[in-house]
Amino acid sequence: MTDLDDRPAEPDLPEPYLEIDPYEKNWMRVSIVLLVAFAAAITVAGFAAGFQLPGPESRVDPRTLLDTEPWKTPGVFEVAEGEYEAYVVAQAWSFSPLEIVVPVGADVTIYVTSSDLQHGFKITDTNINMMVLPGQVSKLEYTFDEVGEFPYLCTEYCGQGHAAMYGRVTVLSQADYDARTADTEATDASGSEG
């Protein structure tokens, strides 16, 4: 592109210079301060206070996913006292498992991937919100401090059944959770006897 040459300016015009109105200068200063403050806030919240986004975890092959552990048997597992890992598979048009049951106070690391299309995984009223892509494992951690039901919804369009694609995290009191666990074990035991 042609650059402007350096011929002398028009005689009756002064030399060009950047003139900024004093009010506008102040407005620019305020804008910069505001944006720097925002940048500082997200940085502290993300890297010091632990409100973090998902990042690369691991990759999988969606074509063989359903034959591979742990995705073959999705569900929630206690890995240490009060610490849980949940493996969720998203597939048009349901989540597996449909329900994740944990006791109150559980620190749950959630791993999600897809065996077919892009999906979303957002747990209502929490900071868990992840894209679910075939080929990639998404991971976030959350501590459930309140008893209740927290639906997780598919938040990315994935075809005709998208609006029906949801499940829920059920957070039980420790007593209810223990009772439920005992129940399940009893059922399992009688099931294997029968």
Add this chain to the structure above:
Amino acid sequence: MTLVDPELQTAAKPPYQLSPQERKFIGWHMIVAIAALFVGSLFGPLQAFEFSGLNLYQYIEPVFKSYYQGLTLHGVLNALVWTTFFIVGFTNLVVIKGLGRPLSHPKINLVGFWVMLIGLLMAAAPLLLNQATVLYTFYPPLKASWAFYLGLTLVVVGSWIEGVGFYLSMIAWRRDNKGVRSPFIAMAGVVNAAMWQIATLGIAIEILTMLLPWSLGLTDATDPQLARTYFWFTGHPLVYFWLLPAYISWYGMLPKQAGGKLFSDSLARLSFWMFLIVSVPVGFHHQFTDPGVPVVWKWIHAVLTYSVFFPSMLTAFTVIASLEYAARRRGGTGIIGWVRALPWNDPSVTSQLLAGILFMFGGVSGLTNASYNLNLVVHNTAWVPGHFHLTVATAVTMSFMGISYWLVPHITGKKLWNPKLAVAQAWVWFVGMIVFSNAMHMLGLLGAPRRTPLGEALYVPEEWEGHLLRVSIGGAILLVSLLMYVLVMLKTAIGPKADPADVPEVPIAESMRHPQLTPTWLDRFKPWLIVAGLLVVLSYGPQLVDQILNMDLNSPGTNFRPW
């Protein structure tokens, strides 16, 4: 040796008038744009009504198969076709009128338009036949017909070809006017075309290297993560491609319409150069919740996104200052009271002022989206369409409607039909959008997903219901406004030729300071283009190289058509 002063020059001879061919050429862009807006917007209310349980799609099912086909048409026609055709047509006008002479190679632009039109028709066929119900983001492995991808590519390539026509015209003008500042509106139009050309490389590579071969059966599968990275390389600057023509009008035309001048030619140019360099390196802020992008890159793009907010802050000041100057010249007084003295009886002005007011709120919700971890609260919720209906569907669309209120009469040689109805149309859109977008933002905060027929979803709690109803009401009001707009346009276009004195001129605002006083570094393309390229390489290079080297085409999608 004295320079040719553009103002003295224009004082000496009347401004360049568009030739009949030029009017026709710009007019064809407008016809396609407004037709796309009309058809695309008819689907919007269908979605909005569905939210409160009134599913009208069942009655049109012989033709349109689903909510999602309607949503795809709404997104593609409104966000891609209405905007692109309007913008390219409008850029023809600002380059020709700004430079005060015809395009240097009008045949190039003619070819570009035809390529865009052929591309549009090619993409329209699968869209209408329910062979491309993939929404306007077409994330693989949702697989559309190859004709959809090829058509979209041609629309983009056509816009590039027209862009080349603009560059050549600008280069020729500068060769003939050495030492003279290029006229602001022409320079700004060319900056937008250049930014678009850099930005659309992402989508071009996505389609040509991954989606098109796959849809033609040449490859079996895709890499969805890499596809998203390519897509959002284009996807965010796309919004500035929409917005900058509105800014051209706000800076370079609206002050004239309001009876004033551009407050600062220098800062108007500075903000356009800033948009050129920081529009592109921000795309990861659409991928905050993606699994395959390292958090540090997301953070870098979040900070860069804040920097792109700065030129919009400059715009807010300069545009409001220009309007205040105009209003005070018209006798306006008071700290805020001067606003009343603006020409609110002019539909073009009213539409753009209301666009600007709602854009402030759109800017705030946009900052929220860009704020890294705060995005976890709103990503893929109804908040997001709530946000972009304030930006592209209000700031941009109402500005374009406002522009068309003088542009269509100007190029057809007619008088605007029923300006009072046109003023009312702007207010109705404003009110409808407040109702609609507020409800959408609320739904998003409560966790309602976007892109979902919430009327049929099984998980909708009672507390969403009031908001869902307000979405429907807002949609109905917007439909009324749309019909008013199309009626005014139609009646204007088919009306009788008007006395030339009654036909509006192209409003071009003078700046308060002589443009020759603007420093030369604010009128040079090369250094800014180099910085733009460098920033793209620095902000995207390492991640793109990494994702391409680790590309794994392992996602074939479903073995049935999912829609």
